[in-house]
Each structure stands twice: as C-alpha cells, then as structure tokens.
Amino acid sequence: MPTIQIDLKTGYTIEQKRALVREATKTICEVLRIAPAGVRILIRDIDDENYAVAGELWLDFLASENEKR
Numbered sequence: 001m002p003t004i005q006i007d008l009k010t011g012y013t014i015e016q017k018r019a020l021v022r023e024a025t026k027t028i029c030e031v032l033r034i035a036p037a038g039v040r041i042l043i044r045d046i047d048d049e050n051y052a053v054a055g056e057l058w059l060d061f062l063a064s065e066n067e068k069r
Helices: 014-032 058-068
Strands: 003-009 040-046
Touching (some): 003 014, 014 040
Parallel strands (some): 003 040
C-alpha cells in the first residue's frame, strides 16, 4: 500500500486538490497495478513563511524578484 506525500504551497482550492488526488491515484494504480483502495495520499499545505528558495524565505524571494522588475 503506497503512501504518497504532496507538499503544496497554500492557495489551491479544494476542487483542485480533489482533481489532483483523483488523477494521482489513477496513475499510481495503473503503474503499480493495484486497486485504488490501496493508495494513500497526504497533502500538506505550506505557508509562504515556511517555504524557501535559493536560501531565502519565499516572501523575501518574491520581494527581491519584484524589485528587479
């Protein structure tokens, strides 16, 4: 029974998450040849203050990118 963890930045709708888990489950079942009941998916929403890129918090990274424009 595979357990898949998906980390998403906050902001996706419940409809988008439903579609994501539906399609991910479908693909996992096809590749691993298992029933959908055997698939577990964990979605973690990551706030901007808890996400970093290139050594900077996402909030700071976005601000510096906007200043360059």
